Structures are given as C-alpha cells and as structure tokens.
Amino acid sequence: MSEIILEKTDRLSLGEVYVSDREGCDSTGDGTQEKPFKTALQALMSTGKEPLPTIYVDSQKENQRWETISKTQLKNVKKLWQREQQKSEAREKKEAEDFLRREKNLEEAKKIIIKKDLSLPEPKCVKICALEAYRGERVKVFGWVHRLRRQ
Numbered sequence: 619m620s621e622i623i624l625e626k627t628d629r630l631s632l633g634e635v636y637v638s639d640r641e642g643c644d645s646t647g648d649g650t651q652e653k654p655f656k657t658a659l660q661a662l663m664s665t666g667k668e669p670l671p672t673i674y675v676d677s678q679k680e681n682q683r684w685e686t687i688s689k690t691q692l693k694n695v696k697k698l699w700q701r702e703q704q705k706s707e708a709r710e711k712k713e714a715e716d717f718l719r720r721e722k723n724l725e726e727a728k729k730i731i732i733k734k735d736l737s738l739p740e741p742k743c744v745k746i747c748a749l750e751a752y753r754g755e756r757v758k759v760f761g762w763v764h765r766l767r768r769q
Contacts, residue, residue: 633671635661636684640676658687662699
C-alpha cells in the first residue's frame with residue numbers, strides 16, 4: 619500500500635493529470651488514473667497555474683488505455699481556462715471593491731448621531747392609527763420595516 623501512495627505522489631509531482639469522459643468525475647476526481655477528471659478544463663482549473671501538467675485522455679486505440687491530449691484540444695482548453703481565470707480575477711476584484719465600499723459606508727454611518735432638538739417641544743408617542751388627531755403637533759412614530767429597497 620505504501621508503494622501505491624508513493625507512486626501517486628511521484629506522478630502528481632511530475633505533473634501528470636488524467637481525464638476520462640467515460641469514467642471521470644469533476645466533483646470527486648483528483649486527476650489520478652484511479653480517479654480521473656471528466657473534463658480537461660477541470661484538470662487545468664485544479665492545477666491553478668502554469669507550468670501546465672501533461673494531460674492524459676482516453677485512448678482511441680484498443681491496446682492502449684491513455685494517450686496525451688492532442689495539441690488542438692489542449693489549445694482550446696487553454697483558451698477556456700484563461701477566460702475562466704480572467705473571469706475569476708474580475709469577480710474577486712469586484713468583490714474586494716464592494717467590500718471596501720460597504721466598509722466605507724459603514725464607517726460613515728457610524729459617524730451619524732441623532733439628537734433631539736431641545737428647542738422644540740417634547741414629542742408625544744402616538745400609534746399610527748391615532749395620528750390624525752395630532753396633526754400639526756410634534757409626534758414620535760415607531761414602526762417595523764416590511765420591505766426594504768436599496769436604491
């Protein structure tokens with residue numbers, strides 16, 4: 619069993635990833651011969667950066683199990699991978715900007731202090747249904763927010 623573990627780590631350190639349309643799974647696969655990925659794009663996404671590993675796919679020949687991915691297929695997958703990288707970078711940048719904007723708004727909101735104007739008469743606490751009788755007077759209204767729309 620220790621030989622199998624050493625063999626796996628040697629393969630992964632050499633940069634070999636296996637992809638199988640028939641047997642692979644992108645969610646549970648790890649890129650080994652026993653657990654290949656389903657798509658080459660997921661194989662590249664799992665490596666994360668260059669230099670890219672050697673990708674082995676299902677062979678079309680009967681006497682051979684694995685063969686290296688074709689240059690055309692690798693080129694197409696690299697394009698998709700680069701697009702995904704750009705999208706994820708843009709998404710991370712946008713999330714970071716949104717986080718900074720929210721933090722800034724929160725700090726500005728903490729600076730706001732609401733005080734009673736002592737030059738005006740004390741407000742009366744009144745239920746909303748009884749407000750008509752206090753028209754023209756200073757009142758204090760309490761309530762709940764049913765729907766909040768941020769615009």
